[in-house]
Amino acid sequence: MTLVFRTADSYFNSIPIMKNIVLIIAAGVVALSSYSQAKVPSVKLKDLDGKTVDTSKLTNNGKPIVYCFWATWCAPCKKELNNYAELYDQWQKETGVKIVAVTIDDQRSINRVAPYVSSAGWEYDVLFDPNRDFSRAMQVNNVPHTFLVDGSGNIVWQHNNYADGDEEELYKELKKLSARK
């Protein structure tokens, strides 16, 4: 009777070798997955010319890349990219960073992207992600969401939301990366 009513949990733990194997595997996975840092996943997006680009193959000569997910209808996103525009020259001189602005505008607003970017005078690379494939792969919940990627394609820092002053955080992280080299 007591055997029949034993819960699955207590049954499982009553088999010592099972408990040990699970512990070993779990510890192994934890130890080893800390080895692999998140890398930028491979998604095919189009640039302003209509040419297809593989996001995992984007490089900046070993210098960092900042990915900013934005949309023409997202006010904090535009504020962020406009604020970075004023600092871009200085950041590029100091760290060689390249900013890639990935827009999630779908067909409703995709035609405003190029005119808006030009009127704002942005000098960033722009990539189109109209069906959110890259956003999904990068686990982006909402825009704005910004990622800092080092020269080897590893994602080293990220931040969602934007408020005036957040650029200080990004600048600190950029300097940290440059100091590493």
Add this chain to the structure above:
Amino acid sequence: MPANSGHFSFLPSHYYLTPLKKISAFFMCTCALLSNAQEQPPFNPGHISGNVQILWQQYSEDTLIGANVPPEKSGFNAFGNVNYTRGDFAAGIRYESYLSPVLGYPARFKGTGLGYRYARYTKDKLEITIGNFYEQFGSGLLFRSYEERQLGIDNAMDGFQVKFLPFDGVTIKGIYGRQRFDFDSRLINGEGIVRGFDGEVFLNDAFAKLNEKKTKVTLGGGFVSKFQEGGVYEKDTLLLELPANVGAYAGRVNVQRGKWTLYAEYCEKINDPNADNGWIYKNGRAGMVQLGYSQKGLGISAGAKVVDNMSFRSDRDQKLFDVPVNFIPAITQQHTYILVATLYPYATVINGESSAMGEIFYKIPKGSLLGGEYGVDVAANFAMANNIDTTGLSGLDRAIDGYSTNAFSLSGDKFVRDFNASISKKFSKSFKAKYSFYDLEFNTLTTPVTTEFKGIVYADIHVAEFNYNIKPKHTVRWELQTLFTNQDKGDWAAALIEYNFSPHWFVSVLDQFNYGNPDPAKRVHYLYGRAGYITGATRIEVGYGKRREGIFCIGGVCRAVPASNGLEIVITSSF
């Protein structure tokens, strides 16, 4: 069974690991894997990532706003994605809960379980996905499978997807499966089968001779067909045989040269009597053209679109937001200020509309007379949509084809006029202001945002927004909005104040007041406060107060989010 040990022993005792053996075993496993790393290319264990969104709303009684209080007294919408990637292989799941869905979300979603699962492998120019996937052909006019989780939109495909990139600049896609329709502790797909393929060529990459040409051209085209068991429909005195297979095809071209871009797409759908179009066999057609001009400091965009009988679903009996195969977004600009976006939002009338739009962005240069020290941003947008010009048919023709369509014209019944303009100026390092004006003409018979007023609503909206940096990292932003109209619910006013403490904190208060409602009992304040904490990829937000009823429309039909009162907690995070 041994009586002494207190547990079930089915293995001989030497199989059990003593503490020393456990430690050695773990150590040896790790060493084996690590030394593997030294002898060969480093062992890649792959990477786990994911994201989570949890929304919980509590509902209290509030007779003043007619608040809705379901029996559960709260709504809970949550989902979590977990993905594993290793080299060219990826797999993942999404677990969802609707216990019960929050007000405004499709009420039929319920339970908790897996809503999405996939595995994907890329090799030899081929990418294959099995299980669930999202995909878009061209602009979506022919086919779009996508998700808009906050709005309850998700027509994910369930089946197989193949992408083939044989040469530089050439992409061929194939899809086959069913569409997501419902959720009841697990994914429930619609009845119909959707299958199709799409090809696209970026000529400048595909042909070496064209690599360096200034003009960039992309050509694309696709074919999609849906299968659903045929049936019979009784109309007047006729017995119509409903076709089991419905096909549609589309072609598109994108040209980009210097400052100019041109995009055009045409789509035709054959023989699709359905619940949306009144069971007619007339072919559906849609065409769009978009022109853009961009130079530093100036951007111009203009376009026109015609849609005629383009409701295309994998289940002919469905309507509203359910199992659409294609995606035809509204011609009007996506608005974000609350009174502009949630009272009279336009959505494409998929059974037929002619529309056009034009937009300009201009930055008055800094240093000029009007530009001041930082430059001034000016923008204007005009969009309009009318009914297509048709001639009704009679007798048998009417029953089968419904009507015949005349040439493109903008003279049909008015559906919407949306003119807006804005000017934005930075006055000093710490102060910025923006003024926006909206002139709306909105036909509530075509887009039923309300059943109380039937006709055209003429509304003028003014919005002033200010941004002030009190000191480094401390910013306050406030908005004042007013809406003037003699129709429907009358005048509104709204005020928002938001305080941001970079990089982690924010707090805001919003009030919406329908002071001009013809019914004095409905002149209510909807006061709502929220505060949040943000760090890295995590955001935690708490809100409390009266949530105004809102409307969200798609394809000419609208879903209302009822008024409610209470506490709300939102958690979003990714890992």
